[in-house]
Amino acid sequence: MNEFDFIRRYLAAHKQPENGVALGIGDDAAIVRPGAGCDLHISCDMLVCGRHFFADHPPDALAHKIVAVNVSDMAAMGAKPRWMLLAAALPELDENWLAAFCDSLFAQARRYGISLIGGDTTRGDLCFSLTIAGETPRNQALRRSGAQDGDDIWVSGRIGLAAAALRHRLGAFRLPESLLAACQERLLRPEPRPKLGSRLLGTAHAAQDISDGLAQDLCHILRASKLAAEIDAAALPSSPELKRLLPYADWLSCVLDGGDDYELLFTAPPAARLRIEQIGRDCAVPLSRIGRTQPENGADRLWLRENGHLRPYAAQGFDHFA
Ligand code: ADP
Ligand code: MG
Numbered sequence: 001m002n003e004f005d006f007i008r009r010y011l012a013a014h015k016q017p018e019n020g021v022a023l024g025i026g027d028d029a030a031i032v033r034p035g036a037g038c039d040l041h042i043s044c045d046m047l048v049c050g051r052h053f054f055a056d057h058p059p060d061a062l063a064h065k066i067v068a069v070n071v072s073d074m075a076a077m078g079a080k081p082r083w084m085l086l087a088a089a090l091p092e093l094d095e096n097w098l099a100a101f102c103d104s105l106f107a108q109a110r111r112y113g114i115s116l117i118g119g120d121t122t123r124g125d126l127c128f129s130l131t132i133a134g135e136t137p138r139n140q141a142l143r144r145s146g147a148q149d150g151d152d153i154w155v156s157g158r159i160g161l162a163a164a165a166l167r168h169r170l171g172a173f174r175l176p177e178s179l180l181a182a183c184q185e186r187l188l189r190p191e192p193r194p195k196l197g198s199r200l201l202g203t204a205h206a207a208q209d210i211s212d213g214l215a216q217d218l219c220h221i222l223r224a225s226k227l228a229a230e231i232d233a234a235a236l237p238s239s240p241e242l243k244r245l246l247p248y249a250d251w252l253s254c255v256l257d258g259g260d261d262y263e264l265l266f267t268a269p270p271a272a273r274l275r276i277e278q279i280g281r282d283c284a285v286p287l288s289r290i291g292r293t294q295p296e297n298g299a300d301r302l303w304l305r306e307n308g309h310l311r312p313y314a315a316q317g318f319d320h321f322a
Helices: 002-011 058-078 095-112 161-167 175-188 194-199 214-225 240-245 248-257 268-284
Strands: 022-024 040-048 080-090 115-123 127-137 152-156 204-211 226-233 264-267 287-295 302-307 309-312
Touching: 002 095, 002 115, 040 058, 058 080, 058 095, 058 115, 058 127, 058 175, 058 194, 058 268, 080 095, 080 194, 080 214, 095 115, 152 268, 161 175, 161 248, 175 240, 194 268, 204 214, 214 264, 214 302, 240 248, 264 268, 268 287
Parallel strands: 080 115, 226 302
Antiparallel strands: 040 127, 080 127, 152 264, 152 287, 204 264, 226 287, 302 309
């Protein structure tokens, strides 16, 4: 099998819904027709072997994750994902590996209503870059800069499990089998929240997905919105079992600085609480209110309340060049 067999057999031959695609895989560029009255969102995210995943990562989980992390960026802005392009560097064309990868890739795409419209394939160390495009109704997108003083801070789902799986693998601590399986699943196959993101349009003031650690990602919203915030350690949603098993400092670090959660972090006015709780029920996603924004005051942006005591929290989230 050569490069063009791969593109023809595994990519171009796959039947996909029309989805505004006037011209898909096969020409020099794709042609798509965005919805009338929509803003187009475009972003990309890479997965590099040895950086974002281990070489033994199952191919179906890799395909799951490259779609999930990109859908998560759309969800963070309230955008509906529609199209994607995949740039892949592969050390070899292994048919079994590629079949598993492509089956999972298209299965994920179908779940979110996304069409694969193009990409690039080259030989090289295993690496994927997915470019995703989506839409919001014009001028409705959720931005990091929209938070206001006195907003509630909310987070979806449960945080810190993926980080616990990674730290177990790196030898920082040992998790029991039952808990390890649940945490590994979160690391391998994250579930982004596009439906929640869309439902938050018009209700949330600002949003961001959690990829590099809750504390660091919250600070992105705070910096962009020129605010500070206080969060309550007791309100942080995690796994009760994880909290019971790990020393407190390890648990807190997984939750606040771990990352790879792909949950949504957003702010909204207190008057929207009931509506937000209803949105959570409609989307079948637990939503937790973890703190409140406040005016900027001095160098410390983020404050953590623990057992009635307040201390500044310096985010230690992931930074590739730290
Ligand atoms: P070009 O020489 O213009 O770069 P290619 O031969 O690389 O074109 O690609 C041929 C077609 O296959 C293009 O439509 C391209 O978008 C698509 N394609 C190539 N690699 C991928 C991939 N990994 N995923 C999806 N589409 C791909
Ligand atoms: Mg090309």
